Amino acid sequence: MSITPQQLIRPSFLGGVAVLGSLLIGCSQTESATTEPLSFEAQLADHLTAEGDKMYGAYWCPHCAEQKERFGNAVDRIPYVECDPKGEEAQPEICQAKGIKGYPTWEIKGEIYMGVQSVEELATLSGFEPKPR
Secondary structure, eight states, rough: OOOHHHHHSHHHHHHHHHHHHHHHHHHHHGGGOOOOOOOHHHHHHHHHHHOEEEEEOTTOOOHHHHHHTTGGGGGOOOOOOOOSSSSBBOOOHHHHHHTSSSSSSSTTTTTEEEEEOOHHHHHHHHTTTOOOO
């Protein structure tokens, strides 16, 4: 079935094209226009990862859980190394090679920091400067 030039001018056809066009435009909005800026914790975690810094820990360690909680929703962005062989994605050989004796332990710029650290302290130690929100 082909459309004749007279049918293209009909109001019902033009109205249908207009409705379809506005639906397509509405569906094409990009998500980036409404995306919120990254939180301080997310920016810090991304910075630590980019710098090659690491948090060494164990899945059963309550202090590691406390450290992770300090990153809030950005917890999955932390550059984390699981030291217990029974843990998920465990890398005990790395922990042994680094001489990790307790958890959590941070390695930042080649220096070792034991225990739970505030996100502000991690920012200072790593030279992190957040982008304005």
